[in-house]
Amino acid sequence: MxxxxxxxxxxxxxxxxxxxxxxxxxxxxxxxxxxxxxxxxxxxxxxxxxxxxxxxxxxxxxxxxxxxxxxxxxxxxxxxxxxxxxxxxxxxxxxxxxxxxxxxxxxxxxxxxxxxxxxxxxxxxxxxxxxxxxxxxxxxxxxxxxxxxxxRGNENSATDGPVLVGVDGTDFTAKLFDFAFQHAAAHGNTVHAIHALGARWLGLVGPAFNPDRRAAPPGAATAEFARRHLDERRKRYPDVPATFDVVDDRPAQALVDRSDMASLVVVGNRRHGPIRRTVFGSVSHALLYHAKCPVAVVPS
Known part of the structure; x- marks a missing residue:
């Protein structure tokens, strides 16, 4: 050859x-x-x-x-x-x-x-x-x-499972959704977005605190933000079913635990600022080592 x-x-x-x-x-x-x-x-x-x-x-x-x-x-x-x-x-x-x-x-x-x-x-x-x-x-x-x-995974890994997307309520979420929906539309998959409340703590500053129950529910603002993005993409990709969950877990763990049934996990990788690099890099880093399906890393 x-x-x-x-x-x-x-x-x-x-x-x-x-x-x-x-x-x-x-x-x-x-x-x-x-x-x-x-x-x-x-x-x-x-x-x-x-x-x-x-x-x-x-x-x-x-x-x-x-x-x-x-x-x-x-x-x-x-x-x-x-x-x-x-x-x-x-x-x-x-x-x-x-x-x-x-x-x-x-x-x-x-x-x-x-x-x-x-x-x-x-x-x-x-x-x-x-x-x-x-x-x-x-x-x-x-x-x-x-x-x-x-x-990651092997030839027997699920190909018809959902495309998982980890969202954090920032503008970067739009980029993650764009790729996830494009991939799901091309392969006939669904999209399942997850916001993990552990994003507030990430195990770096001690145990999770118990918020004031009179305040807005944890993740409410992110949930509303994510749903707006989902609604926009549902119009663009009407044949792609999409769901969203707020879970009481750390981001990496929430995605790793669900990756065995997924066809792809989509996460972001910011490379600006030492704190953001540590926080968000830790999620993509953990998935690259522990996810049970392919992982798509979207750069900022």
Missing amino acids: SCMDHRDRRHAVVVGFDDSAGSRHAVQWAAAEASARERALVIVHALDLHPAAGAHVRQPVLDPVDRPRRETAIRALSPLVTETRRSAPDLDVVATLSDTDATTAISDITAELDGALIVVGSSGHSALPRMLIGSTAADLVHAARQITVIV
């Missing part, structure tokens, strides 16, 4: 591959997503031969040690591309090798194509046990400007 030119696949779904079981599952998920979106699928295999090079730069293979690695990568990619095309005959699938590291390769190619989505597996070939979600997945979630999906 010769690697194909990906440069004319604008707005493609970009998926990372390293021949691990997790990355193969990610390619399957990404292929289904690309088909639903009617986008091309670009599979990126990074060799990490020349870390300083840009992802689109093809360095000449002068080191004889590099050549076997490239040939091994091609042998892994060739049947993968064939099988993906067989399972989705109408899908435009291309594969590309990059000499640089995976995070740089995926980021650069996605930016070059104005990619619709980044997809990676929850773990790769790292030999370090602590890297449970893989360094590439963690780096992309932290730095990517595009929505990044970490494919």
Whole structure:
């Protein structure tokens, strides 16, 4: 197999591959997503031969040690591309090798194509046990400007379950709903939004307090805010059923506990301000380690 030119696949779904079981599952998920979106699928295999090079730069293979690695990568990619095309005959699938590291390769190619989505597996070939979600997945979630999906679970995970959305009552909620409804509409899923009252405490400042019962019910303002957003999107997506719950739990726990029946969990990742980064980052971080289904992280 010769690697194909990906440069004319604008707005493609970009998926990372390293021949691990997790990355193969990610390619399957990404292929289904690309088909639903009617986008091309670009599979990126990074060799990490020349870390300083840009992802689109093809360095000449002068080191004889590099050549076997490239040939091994091609042998892994060739049947993968064939099988993906067989399972989705109408899908435009291309594969590309990059000499640089995976995070740089995926980021650069996605930016070059104005990619619709980044997809990676929850773990790769790292030999370090602590890297449970893989360094590439963690780096992309932290730095990517595009929505990044970490494919957790396995091939038997629910695909017809609801799309879960964690909401916190800020304007960022609109962005989360937009992606959740778009995904649900493409795949025939429902949307279930959750506001966890533990968002007020997050386990960082001691036990939950008991509010004045004469005051407005906890979460009332967020519930009203979320319902307004839901009503707007129900009009835009009339075929997507949507529900909303306020739960007395911490956000990460509420979403993790419900993820075994979900097809996707959608959360936000703010990267401004140390307090907000700690608070909201902790929710997405926990889901990347513990969710039982794929997790979509929407950047601010």
